[in-house]
Amino acid sequence: MSIDQSARRGIPEVTVARLPEYLRALRGFAEQGTTSISSEDLAAATGVRSAKVRKDLSQLGSYGVRGVGYDVDHLAYQISLALGQTHDWPVAIVGMGNLGRALAAYRGFATKGFRIVALLDQNELLHGERIAGLVVRPVTDLPELVLEGLAIGVIATPADSAQDVSDRLVDAGVRSILNFAPTMLTVPDGVVVRKVDLSTELQILAFHEQRKVEPPTHLQEARA
Template sequence: MAATELRRRGVPDATVARLPAYLRVLAAMADRGVRSTSSEELAAAVGVHSAKVRKDLSQLGTYGVRGVGYDVQHLSLEISRELGMTREWAVVIVGMGHLGRALAGHRGFFARGFRVAGLFDVDPAVIGERVGELTIQDLADLPGTVRGRDAIGVIATPESAAQQVADALVAAGVSSILNLAGGNLAVPDAVDVRPVEVAAELQILAFLRQRRDFDVDLERVAP
């Protein structure tokens, strides 16, 4: 995967995590007909300091031109190439509950270089159902779908089943996993796992809101 290659080159994980945000902002600029941008404009749109933007992009060997900035189209292509977005990636989703079905119907995948190639579950009650253009398959059929592909696995099961699914994905040759189920997964070192815990993100938002309210209260009582 492209992220693994970036790490091998010494690009910090924090920089890799910000690249999709830069790409999203650049795409919006391109849609508006913007041809060039500055690190300050990118920083304001992403919510970081301009020096961090310049450092992030320099990690990729990309530098703006003084007085001109960055060419939007060229920078988009460079970041897309670094992220592996100049090719199409197959995505397999395991767990066809509400979350898995919502992901399967997400229209934004294709526009960003991803194609949902397979839907899987272990529940006989849902195996064989159609979700959009795909049929839910038995998890046992996973190897046949991912064979010969650089597939990304998405775990959308309950947490109690996540490790079993991760084991099945690894056994099928999947080395990139997005874990939406929560919990820690035991996988080989060569397998990349990105955890996304919605509850934890909500807790962070609650903390930020509480802190902002506290700051407002302090301002009200300040002499």
Template sequence: MATGRTHRPATRSRGIPEATVARLPLYLRALTALSERSVPTVSSEELAAAAGVNSAKLRKDFSYLGSYGTRGVGYDVEYLVYQISRELGLTQDWPVVIVGIGNLGAALANYGGFASRGFRVAALIDADPALTGKPVAGIPVQHTDDLEKIIQDNGVSIGVIATPAGAAQQVCDRLVAAGVTSILNFAPTVLSVPDGVDVRKVDLSIELQILAFHEQRKAGEEAAAEAAAVPAAATRGDSADQGPDGDVPAVMPA
């Protein structure tokens, strides 16, 4: 979610809605898996199920790309991979810097999916002098004093912030001043950026809290269902003890 910035129109320059843009990576992930299994074509229903959306929404999304598939055949997997990759700007390598090489930053640096998805970790940056020069995922950590030079030397336009909350805004300001125009923020705080800079926030605690809400709701529904079942069972038990006219039958002598 974008935060701390003036709202801009919810469309891209080619008229693709932001909601569709947000689903394109889901389609690309599903298509890449099919491509790796050498599946040549896929129906809208199969691809929608793999991406977790309904097929009508998928067909509408693909219409923005000018891709309509072939009736009775479906969509060409390799062509769709190319189309979506091109639309997302993944036909080139994007240099990325990660600022904040604590546990989370180091885990991100070690993530092997960047290269296969069009991204290259150009530099790892941290304020701790003890980390300077130490390799993480084969890349030596550089000090934040050199942040601006690192950005300029590597032509970086995408920055990842994995610092503590208190340092995130200052790091963000320096990244933006150095020319970074897109930021992925893992710090648990809202960043303020000028218009023209895009921020995506990843907050694991918020996602867990949302899951906790759903778990609580499900537990409440189960408790309510069990409570409703008790009177019904009791009523059935009372009627079973009654005679045909509703009277309690007399005890038969032994």
């Protein structure tokens, strides 16, 4: 897994995955005027143990003050620095189906430092259409977009064209991909892929749901 490589000598991947949660919680505290916060309170707000919070934060450096806690603003700044939120990341969304359109219209990205700079689709019929203030363009525009700074590509196509789109993204120079298509992507070393699969999440829930209905399956069989 190419993600693990970049964690080598760096911050553990599990910690990185929690940093956005801490950051969100901190922003919340800052909004309601809290200026200082203990690891215990931050843990409560994010649903983890306080020791884990402290260990995670210590990966970034020693930004806490013993006996007091962490300065909310300063810690938020340090985390956003680590996450690269200090500058804007241009993002392109490929695939203008239902999901692609929803992502294009989603307001939550802008505040996190992501700017959707292009909407692409392989279907010519969509080219030129206006969605969320942007004109849909062909995927052949990708090299041009990378020259303009594009770094992150979001794949919101059906499964069967996802690998093709992925190849085009990689060829154009994109090295970070968020994949919503229900398929595994093959990419060269150095390219990081994260996958979000709605069906998978529901299937995991279904597994647990099923467990609740008939918990002691083995025992029941043994009883027969």
